Amino acid sequence: MQPQVQVQAPLLQLNGITKVLKGQEEPRTILSGVDLTVHPGQSVAILGRSGSGKSTLLSLIGLFDRADEGQYFLHGNDITKLPERRAAALRSAEFGFVFQRFFLLKHLTAAQNVAMALVNGQGWSARRKRRQQVMEALETVGIAHLAKSKPARLSGGEQQRVAIARALVRQPRVILADEPTGALDTETGNLVVEVLLNTTRQGCGLVLVTHDHDHARKMGRVLELRDGRFN
């Protein structure tokens, strides 16, 4: 069952999220009582040093992992303890992910890489419809003309835009970007951030994890994570 969208309700809301890494060594607290609210159309930058828990927080928001404590609401619905199958469905329907490395499959074309998000077992659409959705997403990031190119023939910026198109193709409500400009030069990085910010104008929430203060300043809110807490 899809969570019901409530008017004026925050897109996502994290209350007192705690995450402890339990390995062979001593348990290590990565996040400690983190609160975060993102509204539709809002962009949030999360800054922090390496190991401060930025990526862990993003993986909890993106339902890659579960928090040890706290509550997580999406559209007002508590999804803190969602079973894996439902979490997969929500990842497909609600979230778009952009990573520092682009994770494009080298044997697929740009269009096929984007279509990867549509061929994930969460429903099925006809090939023609898929193609249309893919081309629209590529159009949004301005590289529709490269649809048939394989990743090896694309520049870093183009590859990241393909990755963004892959994140956008299902028209998600939230974009989670984990240092998306980390592997790009400044100019290309700016371009990618612009593309990401454009999505918020259509009501999409954006959570951007970055080390780059210039990019962070372009977001609506900037939060800094230190020792597992927001300052």
Next chain:
Amino acid sequence: MFSGKLRSALVIGGQGIRARKLRTFLSMVSLFLGVLAVVAVQAGSEIAERAMLTDVELQAGKDGTLMGYIPGEKGASGIVETMLKGRSDAVAMISSQAIIGEPGVRPINEGGSPFEYAGRGGDYYGPQMICDASGKCTEQKEQEKKPAGQAIEVSMVALTGDIRQFKPFRPVSGTWLDFASTPSLAPRIVLNEEAAKGLKQYRVPGEMMIEGATHHVTPQIVGVVQDGNGQPRIYMRLDELRTWMPAAAEANDTNRFRGGGTQLEVYLQPGSEDLQQLMKAKLVGAGVEQNHLHFDTVNSKKRMQSELKIMRLIFLGMAFLVLLIGVAGILNVGLATVGERVEEFALRRAVGMSRMLLAGIVLAETLLTGLLTAALAIGAGAAGLQVALAMFGSRFPSLQGTAFPWEAGVAGVIAGLVAGVLGGLIPAIRAARIPIATVMRA
């Protein structure tokens, strides 16, 4: 919903196979021999079973047939002939020897042996014996050797009705005996393939001497059948034989030679126990000893099937071992591939794919590999059969016209699928366990 998952698995599995053609090929090579072994064993056993069982029916009769051996003493032949005259549910056949060709000469295949042994010296049957009704045999005094001449010796079978309901002889050419027509003075005969081969190979006059017959006869050849018998044999109507060989002539010892006119077999349809009892009663009443009458239900096919089944299981077991080696190959390649695709699988989960579907994709790839291999192995098996038939078909007449058995195709597909599942299961489980966070840490 299921359709979406299945389609996704097939689409992504197909992409995976195309992206790793060499690995897929190597997997297929290791699996090919295993699937081919299963296909070959299944095809071989099916073909052997069909050939053997068909010949068994030709020789021993269809399963369920009630078959009786009756000594031709004390007028038994006449009693049986009278009882079965005009009946369609029972047939009697009397066997004897006949020589076609020049009279008073030694036949080319003396003793009625197959023609490939003709002229090789010695007697195909060993010493010539005279046997009485109880089965006690004594060696016959050596006859004066006749001069060699243009004649062939055949085994002659005279029938009271159409035997094909019990022994499904396969027509080769011409027609079968017509039991509805008026008996002819020139007996109509149907040859088996070996007899036809003899007549084709040797130019012999159209005169026939039947042991116990009062005169030589001029036969009319009406057809050729495949009867599963390697010795030359002819079939004719008993009533046409009786014109030349009265029933009384069968009683003397001379005609018992080599199973002459005294051999009487009856074939009754299943459920003819009443007729069997009546026949027994009449024969015993005529003085034939009860313990000389032997009736049995034909069960050869069932017995042979059971023996073939054991053989098939043994060979399939061996083929399965070969298949396991192929499975190990797929498993090895599958595990290596999953190791290389950790990031891809983590990414697919990140974009909404469930663990189950991810496992399904890995399984779909190995299943598709298994099916492709099965298709190749089945094709190779079918082609191999055609080549074998072209090369050796003439030496094994029962194999001629043999088609590739569909059961072997099914076995190949099942072997391919089983190998795909066994080889893909562990890689699939590993793929499903890859944490999504791998993409964050990369």
